[in-house]
Amino acid sequence: MEKFIEIQKAEMVFNTKKGKFHALRDINLTVAKGEFVTLIGHSGCGKSTLLNLIAGLTKPSEGALLCANREIAGPGPERAVVFQNHSLLPWLTCFENIYLGVERVFGSTESKAKLKERTTAALGLVGLAHASGKRPHEISGGMKQRVGIARALAMEPKVLLMDEPFGALDALTRAHLQDELLKIVAKTNSTVVMVTHDVDEAVLLSDRIVMLTNGPAATIGEIVEVKLAKPRDRVTLAQDPDYARYRSAVLDFLYRKQAHPAQEAA
Numbered sequence: 001m002e003k004f005i006e007i008q009k010a011e012m013v014f015n016t017k018k019g020k021f022h023a024l025r026d027i028n029l030t031v032a033k034g035e036f037v038t039l040i041g042h043s044g045c046g047k048s049t050l051l052n053l054i055a056g057l058t059k060p061s062e063g064a065l066l067c068a069n070r071e072i073a074g075p076g077p078e079r080a081v082v083f084q085n086h087s088l089l090p091w092l093t094c095f096e097n098i099y100l101g102v103e104r105v106f107g108s109t110e111s112k113a114k115l116k117e118r119t120t121a122a123l124g125l126v127g128l129a130h131a132s133g134k135r136p137h138e139i140s141g142g143m144k145q146r147v148g149i150a151r152a153l154a155m156e157p158k159v160l161l162m163d164e165p166f167g168a169l170d171a172l173t174r175a176h177l178q179d180e181l182l183k184i185v186a187k188t189n190s191t192v193v194m195v196t197h198d199v200d201e202a203v204l205l206s207d208r209i210v211m212l213t214n215g216p217a218a219t220i221g222e223i224v225e226v227k228l229a230k231p232r233d234r235v236t237l238a239q240d241p242d243y244a245r246y247r248s249a250v251l252d253f254l255y256r257k258q259a260h261p262a263q264e265a266a
């Protein structure tokens with residue numbers, strides 16, 4: 001497997017008003033090309049901090065992060081980020097929101113017709129061709145999130161970084177988008193690193209589930225390799241003993257080995 005993202009001995013220390021805060025310690029992780037990795041752990045352990053390091057939005061205090069053998073020195077179009085709050089520009093249509101990203105990446109080398117073609121294809125990929133001319137306030141939360149995903153995919157990133165992309169959605173929309181994401185990732189062979197709180201989501205989507213210990217100074221506690229065959233179907237998996245086994249392994253880590261301080265106090 002080709003190594004794509006390499007995190008070597010990364011440490012993250014924030015300077016706060018109360019002094020230094022050691023958020024992450026000794027993070028070592030390699031993500032292969034085409035791999036789907038989820039980061040899971042209790043609230044505040046440092047999942048977003050780790051994703052932001054890979055995105056290049058923050059720099060590690062120590063250690064190194066590489067993408068395709070090059071040091072991650074800042075944000076770049078090869079690492080597209082999808083946030084929970086879909087971050088669309090409200091005055092632009094769905095088409096224009098995606099076009100903006102496409103133009104940023106391919107604008108200097110491709111014709112306008114080609115940029116429009118890419119935008120239309122991305123809208124089609126997430127099933128939103130019909131909403132092309134609508135503005136964000138005219139569409140549902142799930143649709144907004146799909147536009148965010150389409151915008152990220154249209155930039156043909158080497159890595160798709162997702163920070164709880166479905167966190168704000170109702171259970172049915174969430175399930176629907178998870179299924180769509182599985183299909184899109186299979187079609188585009190994308191490399192994905194995704195933060196989630198949802199154990200079922202992690203097992204359904206991942207090749208590996210990276211479980212972080214509680215902070216401060218959180219680190220990788222365990223990694224579960226999910227060897228369920230693909231394509232995966234949520235209804236069939238619900239009866240699958242292997243699925244149940246992976247799910248228990250994650251639950252055991254989160255609620256026994258890393259019981260959250262709030263739970264222990266309860």
Ligand SMILES: Nc1ncnc2c1ncn2[C@@H]1O[C@H](COP(=O)(O)OP(=O)(O)OP(=O)(O)O)[C@@H](O)[C@H]1O
Nearest residue numbers: 014016021023042043044045046047048049050215
């Ligand atoms: N810019 C910052 N300055 C200071 N402390 C920070 C900063 N960003 C994050 N932290 C702290 O680092 C720790 C990890 O935060 P982070 O947002 O990465 O956690 P998380 O696992 O993503 O949490 P959640 O699941 O609740 O979103 C927290 O204690 C947080 O308060």
